[in-house]
Amino acid sequence: MKAVYALYDDPNAALRAVNGLRAAGIADRDIAVMTADPIEGHALMAREAHTWMPWVAACGAVVGLVLAVGMLLWGELAWRLDTGGMPVVAWWPNLIIMFELTMLSAILTTVGTLFVTAGIPSRREKLYDAEIADGKILVGVKDPPDTSIASLQQALLAGGGRVKRV
Amino acid sequence: MSAAPVETAAATRQINDDLLRPLLNTSWRFWALVAVLGGGVLMGFCAWLYQLYHGIGVWGIAWPVFWAFGITNFVFWIGISHAGTLISAILRLVDAGWRRPVTRCAEAITAFALMIGAVFPIIHLGRPWLAFWLFPYPSERGIWPNFRSPLAWDFFAINTYLTGSLLFLFLPMIPDFALVRDKTTGWRRRVYGVLSLGWEGTPRQWHRLESAMGIMAVAIIPVAVSVHTIVSFDFSMSPTPMWHSTMFGPYFVAGAIFSGIAALIIAMAALRKFLHLEAYLQPIHFENLGKLLLTMSLLWGYFVFAERLTTWYGNDVAEITVLNVTQRGSFAPLYWTMVVCNLVVPFTILSIGRLRTITGCVIASFGVVVGMWLERFLIIVPSLGHKFLPYSFGEYRPTPVEIMLLVATFCAMMLLYVLFAKLVPIISIWELKAGGYHAIEAARLPETPLANVNL
Numbered sequence: 001m002k003a004v005y006a007l008y009d010d011p012n013a014a015l016r017a018v019n020g021l022r023a024a025g026i027a028d029r030d031i032a033v034m035t036a037d038p039i040e041g042h043a044l045m046a047r048e049a050h051t052w053m054p055w056v057a058a059c060g061a062v063v064g065l066v067l068a069v070g071m072l073l074w075g076e077l078a079w080r081l082d083t084g085g086m087p088v089v090a091w092w093p094n095l096i097i098m099f100e101l102t103m104l105s106a107i108l109t110t111v112g113t114l115f116v117t118a119g120i121p122s123r124r125e126k127l128y129d130a131e132i133a134d135g136k137i138l139v140g141v142k143d144p145p146d147t148s149i150a151s152l153q154q155a156l157l158a159g160g161g162r163v164k165r166v
Numbered sequence: 167m168s169a170a171p172v173e174t175a176a177a178t179r180q181i182n183d184d185l186l187r188p189l190l191n192t193s194w195r196f197w198a199l200v201a202v203l204g205g206g207v208l209m210g211f212c213a214w215l216y217q218l219y220h221g222i223g224v225w226g227i228a229w230p231v232f233w234a235f236g237i238t239n240f241v242f243w244i245g246i247s248h249a250g251t252l253i254s255a256i257l258r259l260v261d262a263g264w265r266r267p268v269t270r271c272a273e274a275i276t277a278f279a280l281m282i283g284a285v286f287p288i289i290h291l292g293r294p295w296l297a298f299w300l301f302p303y304p305s306e307r308g309i310w311p312n313f314r315s316p317l318a319w320d321f322f323a324i325n326t327y328l329t330g331s332l333l334f335l336f337l338p339m340i341p342d343f344a345l346v347r348d349k350t351t352g353w354r355r356r357v358y359g360v361l362s363l364g365w366e367g368t369p370r371q372w373h374r375l376e377s378a379m380g381i382m383a384v385a386i387i388p389v390a391v392s393v394h395t396i397v398s399f400d401f402s403m404s405p406t407p408m409w410h411s412t413m414f415g416p417y418f419v420a421g422a423i424f425s426g427i428a429a430l431i432i433a434m435a436a437l438r439k440f441l442h443l444e445a446y447l448q449p450i451h452f453e454n455l456g457k458l459l460l461t462m463s464l465l466w467g468y469f470v471f472a473e474r475l476t477t478w479y480g481n482d483v484a485e486i487t488v489l490n491v492t493q494r495g496s497f498a499p500l501y502w503t504m505v506v507c508n509l510v511v512p513f514t515i516l517s518i519g520r521l522r523t524i525t526g527c528v529i530a531s532f533g534v535v536v537g538m539w540l541e542r543f544l545i546i547v548p549s550l551g552h553k554f555l556p557y558s559f560g561e562y563r564p565t566p567v568e569i570m571l572l573v574a575t576f577c578a579m580m581l582l583y584v585l586f587a588k589l590v591p592i593i594s595i596w597e598l599k600a601g602g603y604h605a606i607e608a609a610r611l612p613e614t615p616l617a618n619v620n621l
Binding site for chain 2: 010032035048053075081083084086090096099100103104107111115124126127130136
């Protein structure tokens, strides 16, 4: 993997670099931004904020509910137990198990969706710099065409960053 | 408040250094503490092996009191588990800024207390190798678990809560594992590299993580409430004097949150003292939790009063017998100790602003932990020992084996917590930074008192 990137102390400077890369003709999907914290509310982090995760979690909950009802009905009708004069299919106690399995399914679906959409776990080779851990913000481009490297460096320098190449 | 980038970077490094120090430096005191706590756990393990060899008759339980210390420990630790995930989820949803240094301390309590609590139904079986009979699967024996049994509800509720709580604890640790990966070398770098799951910190990853935490916070709150409600159903579904009550669900949930907050305050005070986290776990955090503890103390007192008044007014012979034996009979010393610990001490200390210090909160919290264990005991044993007919009355005295198991649970909780604080940043570093703590730290550089910084 080859890449050109720069490290910034300040999110505003990083945003200027991103805008510079856009002006140099780099598409948003090709601009890498990495930070040590979410920098909540800053324009730098505004992209890719939309997610279907709540709806996927809701679908997971429905699936959990259906599976719970299926398990309860199948189990209670296949192994009929007469307990304390209660009906074989007793909905009041069944509601408890239906609720728990619905929530469990919603939680597991949420975590699964997080992993899939965030691309973790991953062992592929990445653009990364350990200085991010010290609060630096990385802005860069992975696998840029050789002809554009000079202009990309220019755009990154214009943001006030320290340019690196790998 | 804004800080210059250079100051912010310096403060970020300071936060990293402060919160990674416990992971990277190990003193002899750590090993001494692990040895002492490990010894306590080993003692409990030996007591359990002794019980396995000789049978559950080595406990003090005997007809009609078949539930005592074991189930008390189960209910108590499940209650303590309510500190973390529930409080953390609520504070996340309301976006309380002061939660940031508190959440992981709290969530870890939930995970470990649940594990300890969930062991007790299995220990209580006497033959733990048959624990799989509790699991819901069809078999040729025809012992398909009865879904109308509260014990089957426990299985589903506790496992859902444990799974959810472990994930709720783990997900926000991923970015911090990545930080440790980047700041260490050798085996630590490899181990934390695996745990960080290849985290990069892209905007997409941050957004997805925060979305997931928001959804899980919404989901985990009703699950947490359901868990202790269902634990209360273990009792209230039975026509036993003073158990068969519609208020047991909310009463148990309130008690669980109450004891959970107390455990959290004690844990935070210990972390603050021993890991030198004074800059992060500040008096304001203890004051806020102290106010919550005071509120829950009053709520607990309200529930106890409502329960006692209803029983007394109803004048049912069996229930009045249990009520009298706890308030004026052989259980009275424990009962009034419970009232002092759960109501008098917290109310006296925490209602006076001047006393709501870290020390005051810790003293009140120790009282609440003792009081809430006694409360669980007093719910279980007097009722079982005084059922409807006098010929079925019985007594209970704990044996050394049960006492050793009880002590071992506290040692196990502390040991797990100490090891966790050694292996994981006990305060969520990225959440601190996201909350502007780097600005606060930067502001602290020119000796601005932290008390003047608006969190």
